[in-house]
Amino acid sequence: MAVPPASSPGAGAVRAGSSPGSGGPPLGRGVTPVPRLTAERTVDLVLAAATVLVVALTVGAGLEAERDPSVLAYLFALGFGAVLLARRRRPVTVLLVTVLGIFAYYALGFPAIGQALPAAAALYSAAELDRTRAALTIGGVLVGVAAYFRITEGLPATYLLSYELLTNVALVVAAVALGVSVRVRRQSRLDQERLRLASLAEQELEADQRLQAQRVRIARDLHDAVGHTVSVIAVHANVASEAVGRDDALVAASLEQIRTATSSTLRELRSTVRLLRTPADDPARGTVGLGGVAALAESTRSAGLDVRVDVDVPDDAVDGAIGAGAYRIVQEALTNALRHAGAHRVDVRVALAGGRLDVVVRDDGAGAVRTPAVAGAGQGLRGMAERASLLGGTVTCGAADGGGFVVHARLPARLTA
Structure with a gap:
């Protein structure tokens, strides 16, 4: 069974590098459900299409092939891309299917495509969707199996340890780290949005508490204003009662004072009560003017x-x-x-x-x-x-x-x- 050659990491690096460019912006969105779904589907389609294209081009190059490329080899390329369409619902399953597909591809002796080429996108997807442990475990198995077969083929141990194994491990870790980084950034944005909403709710609660406190002050001020007016009315009513039959002008003046104080206070009382009954309104009053x-x-x-x-x-x-x-x-x-x-x-x-x-x-x-x-x-x-x-x-x-x-x-x- 053949395994990925040392020349394959370059293609894998292209795939891993292209992932944030295609997937980053849509992950940054997500405030409203429908646009988020549309953006995620677009990212999945772009990622799948890019995987199919790059794997197909690598198959066509015919590196280290035991047999010439056939339609079946290109169907493998199509399968590596198609399985990514389910990466959000079944990230671990997609990764397992991709790794098994790589093993089957090389068992059939098709041209080398490198483990990082089809596997990097699946590793990234699993890590991005919080399956980091599974991604590292399966990635480790993939690297181990590849190293085992390279040794059985007679590859020098010094070359394997100094270049190919190190490169393959670095590619797996990079793909997983990229997925973790995207997930952490997205989670950070979600946390910030939750904090913003919580802060708005707290501000609304504080505003409501201030309004309630203002209402209490208004009621207290209204009590003082009415009490003052009643005192004025009582004084002038006593003056008028004592002046009845003796000083009609004083009686008239006292009654006019009573009428003025009453009408003014009634107008203010109606306005204040109306505003008190309206939740959005709360006139700020004071006992002094x-x-x-x-x-x-x-x-x-x-x-x-x-x-x-x-x-x-x-x-x-x-x-x-x-x-x-x-x-x-x-x-x-x-x-x-x-x-x-x-x-x-x-x-x-x-x-x-x-x-x-x-x-x-x-x-x-x-x-x-x-x-x-x-x-x-x-x-x-x-x-x-x-x-x-x-x-x-x-x-x-x-x-x-x-x-x-x-x-x-x-x-x-x-x-x-």
């Missing part, structure tokens, strides 16, 4: 930051939820400037413009350094953006012209009932 910005600035000054405030908003010009949202945005911006900016001065300007509330907080700190954090949407900046969005407004953050960092919020003056 624009009137608390001055006290907020004073507390920040006590920490060593020069804060200059310009609030140009008439009383009752904005709803309580809007004022509370603006207050929280200013609070977060001042906190960021104090903690992260290394700033010395912060300018806060709040004004009405075109029926909307403009809130601008600008510091003279390290704006250029902090700009990437905006794109990353840190907790504070993300919270400001969510708060403004849920109130129907927007927030933009970034490096200011001339240095520093600026936060600009645009909010509606009134909630839409």
Whole structure:
């Protein structure tokens, strides 16, 4: 029985080298099932066709042949390629059939084709599909049988050990290593995709938890707003009751105050309850409004930051939820400037413009350094953006012209009932 000659490794190296080129890109895909199946089938067809072509060309070369090539020899070439079409479903079976086919081919005395030529693709496939131990075992048997028959044919032991055996072992190991490498890279991509999906799920959970916490704050703020309004109504109702029959003008003024407070609070109550009932909406409210910005600035000054405030908003010009949202945005911006900016001065300007509330907080700190954090949407900046969005407004953050960092919020003056 003849075995692969020393000249065969070159052809085997071509096959092993072509495998990643043809199989690599489709393995990189796989996000959606149908394209993956199509790509895998294409790879299998290309691999089978290449094997048939290379083996057939080698058969035609007629190296070390005991008999001239025949149709049966070319049928072997076709069989070596055809069996690869089942490599994904039965990788070990495909490898066994390929090795037995090699033995049968050489037993019939056909031209040498080398063990690596038809076997490398099958070894690669088995290793790629996590059958590494089987691939190494069967590959070792193939090399051992080939070495045994080469010795019985009288091949010098020095030549066998120094060249042919070493080359054949290297080809088997290379084919298996290539398959393992492709499998590991594919598994790494799948793991990264799973981690990405897990990270997205975690972010959604955190966002939901933040929204639930905001809802609790809204309920608490709503309780405070209603309690304040009821207190105002009670005071004016007492004044009106005492002035009945003695001061009709005072009664009328008290009733007007009651009517104004009631209508304003009812409008805000309806808007807030509607937003609370909508899962995607969650207005950010606070127990303090624009009137608390001055006290907020004073507390920040006590920490060593020069804060200059310009609030140009008439009383009752904005709803309580809007004022509370603006207050929280200013609070977060001042906190960021104090903690992260290394700033010395912060300018806060709040004004009405075109029926909307403009809130601008600008510091003279390290704006250029902090700009990437905006794109990353840190907790504070993300919270400001969510708060403004849920109130129907927007927030933009970034490096200011001339240095520093600026936060600009645009909010509606009134909630839409």
